[in-house]
Amino acid sequence: NAGVMQNPRHLVRRRGQEARLRCSPMKGHSHVYWYRQLPEEGLKFMVYLQKENIIDESGMPKERFSAEFPKEGPSILRIQQVVRGDSAAYFCASSPRTADGYTFGSGTRLTVV
């Protein structure tokens, strides 16, 4: 029973490039959440998705960031035109129902050079 799978584990992008982070939820989980952990800061909520729907994107930056959870395949967090300030660990979590003890993945560490 694989846990929440995130890939890649580490991603290096130059300023201005695009970053695509993937998250496969646990089997049977249809709710996905993305969080960001900036250096020296706590985990910050970004977005909550169900299959083909964005439920809550109140934590998403207004520009350059987007997320999707298609009917088939993993959830994708996409960051366009990355800047140094986007360097962080991005964690995905999933749950079978709304927010009862999510299971987190190991994260993708994005470094923008």
Add this chain to the structure above:
Amino acid sequence: EDQVTQSPEALRLQEGESSSLNCSYTVSGLRGLFWYRQDPGKGPEFLFTLYSAGEEKEKERLKATLTKKESFLHITAPKPEDSATYLCAVQENPGRGTSYGKLTFGQGTILTVHP
């Protein structure tokens, strides 16, 4: 806006020396309070969810309690393998602009247990 404050920021214990971690919160309507453990380079690992004041939950050497303003994570006779960052998070009842999906995390307490 929800606020979650954890103290102390760091705690160093000797093996077997029991102690408590604090999580103070301000939220308009608490649905749940979560405790997680995070090891370096890994994602948070779920420990407990507490829903109402007076509730307590235990797991091995850990016991979590909840009041209307704060939660405590008690660690009894800790071992070096308990060393980690412990995170507290609150989930608010959904309203305008919020959902059950959003957890607001504290900054964490870094626990180090020396043999």
